[in-house]
Amino acid sequence: MGKTIAVVGAGAAGMMAAICAARAGAQVTVYERNDRVGKKILATGNGKCNFSNENMGSEWYYGSGRLLVEEVYRTFGLQETKTFFTDLGMRIKNRNGYLYPASEQAATVLDVLRYEMMRLSIDIHTNQQIVGIKKQRGGFVIEAADQKKYRYDAVILTCGGKAAPKTGSDGQGFGLARQMGHQIVPTVPALTALRCKENFYKQIAGVRCEAGLALWIGKQKVCMERGELQITDYGISGIPVFQMSRQAAYALRDQKCTTVEIDFMPDYNDNEFVSFWNERWVRQKDQSMEQFVTGIVNKKIGLLLLKLADMKETEKAANVPKSKREKLGRLYRAFPVTVKETNSYEQAQVCAGGVDCREVTKKLESDIVHGLYFAGEMLDVDGICGGYNLQWAWSSGAVAGMAAAKCSDKED
Ligand SMILES: Cc1cc2nc3c(=O)[nH]c(=O)nc-3n(C[C@H](O)[C@H](O)[C@H](O)COP(=O)(O)OP(=O)(O)OC[C@H]3O[C@@H](n4cnc5c(N)ncnc54)[C@H](O)[C@@H]3O)c2cc1C
Numbered sequence: 001m002g003k004t005i006a007v008v009g010a011g012a013a014g015m016m017a018a019i020c021a022a023r024a025g026a027q028v029t030v031y032e033r034n035d036r037v038g039k040k041i042l043a044t045g046n047g048k049c050n051f052s053n054e055n056m057g058s059e060w061y062y063g064s065g066r067l068l069v070e071e072v073y074r075t076f077g078l079q080e081t082k083t084f085f086t087d088l089g090m091r092i093k094n095r096n097g098y099l100y101p102a103s104e105q106a107a108t109v110l111d112v113l114r115y116e117m118m119r120l121s122i123d124i125h126t127n128q129q130i131v132g133i134k135k136q137r138g139g140f141v142i143e144a145a146d147q148k149k150y151r152y153d154a155v156i157l158t159c160g161g162k163a164a165p166k167t168g169s170d171g172q173g174f175g176l177a178r179q180m181g182h183q184i185v186p187t188v189p190a191l192t193a194l195r196c197k198e199n200f201y202k203q204i205a206g207v208r209c210e211a212g213l214a215l216w217i218g219k220q221k222v223c224m225e226r227g228e229l230q231i232t233d234y235g236i237s238g239i240p241v242f243q244m245s246r247q248a249a250y251a252l253r254d255q256k257c258t259t260v261e262i263d264f265m266p267d268y269n270d271n272e273f274v275s276f277w278n279e280r281w282v283r284q285k286d287q288s289m290e291q292f293v294t295g296i297v298n299k300k301i302g303l304l305l306l307k308l309a310d311m312k313e314t315e316k317a318a319n320v321p322k323s324k325r326e327k328l329g330r331l332y333r334a335f336p337v338t339v340k341e342t343n344s345y346e347q348a349q350v351c352a353g354g355v356d357c358r359e360v361t362k363k364l365e366s367d368i369v370h371g372l373y374f375a376g377e378m379l380d381v382d383g384i385c386g387g388y389n390l391q392w393a394w395s396s397g398a399v400a401g402m403a404a405a406k407c408s409d410k411e412d
Helices: 012-023 039-047 066-075 078-087 106-119 172-179 239-253 270-283 289-293 299-308 322-333 388-406
Strands: 004-008 027-031 092-095 098-101 123-125 130-136 139-144 149-152 154-157 184-190 194-196 208-217 220-231 235-237 258-263 335-342 350-355 372-374
Touching: 004 012, 004 130, 004 139, 004 149, 004 388, 012 027, 012 106, 012 154, 012 388, 039 106, 066 388, 078 092, 078 388, 098 106, 130 172, 139 154, 154 172, 154 388, 172 184, 172 350, 184 239, 184 335, 194 239, 208 239, 220 239, 235 239, 235 335, 239 258, 239 335, 239 350, 270 322, 289 299, 299 322, 322 335, 372 388
Parallel strands: 004 027, 004 154, 027 123, 154 372
Antiparallel strands: 092 098, 130 139, 139 149, 184 350, 194 235, 194 335, 208 220, 208 258, 220 235, 258 335
């Protein structure tokens, strides 16, 4: 008879782990605290589930598990994931490298996983929250919130992190990992919007525009992004902001001064901008400053920049002194905003931090407790936007599931 394995948490990583362990001959039981499996998957990719990306590699990940990502992807990477889903009957749509189910329904991804779990006779216990785990000779005893205890040869913890707690992942899994002696790298919300200090956001809320962004921590520029910036009534959002939110979150946690410089004209290099700027002052010298800023970028932004450069809308362009012209030009190119906090875990797509990957093997087994495995967002691995976090869930789930099914009876 195969090994008995408990998978705690039925998100993307847990379902993948369960399927791969069962295919490798294990008898698998899944415990999920929600009344259904895979709740978070349904919310991914705006309901379309961007489940992976053609441009896959460890360089798109952060955390103590960056090298681990490489190892794991060598065993079960992008190609294996595409084959896995295709074999389950799901056609794949490639939109500029971003992979989705062809149905454009996240429910498809969940359905094919559910059907496969049924086919493999995986025992699924919903409304079962696991609150305790103990190692006992030759196996583990896990305890549910109703105090029932269950014994297994191996356990895979796939409880997720703290992001989107309404979907069931509220960080409780970290408590289980701690019970087993693991360290948790401090967590922060990531892939989320940034809340800023200035008081003008309500005036420009709703603006969406192409922009270049640079994140500064103290006097150091730590990353640059480009894409559609969205201004909200509390700060900045959109994909380029999400991509830098993790670094901002850790800097803010360490109480470091965190600013973002916005380039509203990212298509221009410095020389091109200087020519554009100088020509405009010549050609539009007889206009009011309101007319002058009209047509450069979104008008709400133009009027705000005028105000911040201490100019009046009615002022004639020809009368504006050189220092103010330069000031206004700098604002278009490097508009500084001060970040005071990120949005909370409720609005974050992922949780950075988690189980320290220096304490797990490349098969994702605990280095501390033999027979205990981890996968998914529980581990200190987080990727950028674009299908990278789900790919980590699929790959790490598959590797942990296959390894757990084969794990030896060695005693600790
Ligand atoms: C709105 C949103 C959109 C996203 N879009 C994308 C996207 O398009 N592409 C992408 O790659 N990533 C996306 N992500 C991120 C991605 O969804 C996650 O990284 C991934 O789903 C994590 O999978 P997981 O299985 O590790 O954790 P989770 O999906 O969080 O699953 C953990 C499961 O464990 C259960 N659980 C927790 N504790 C216990 C316990 N003690 N006992 C029993 N059960 C427990 C939870 O209820 C949950 O079902 C998005 C995230 C959000 C919130």
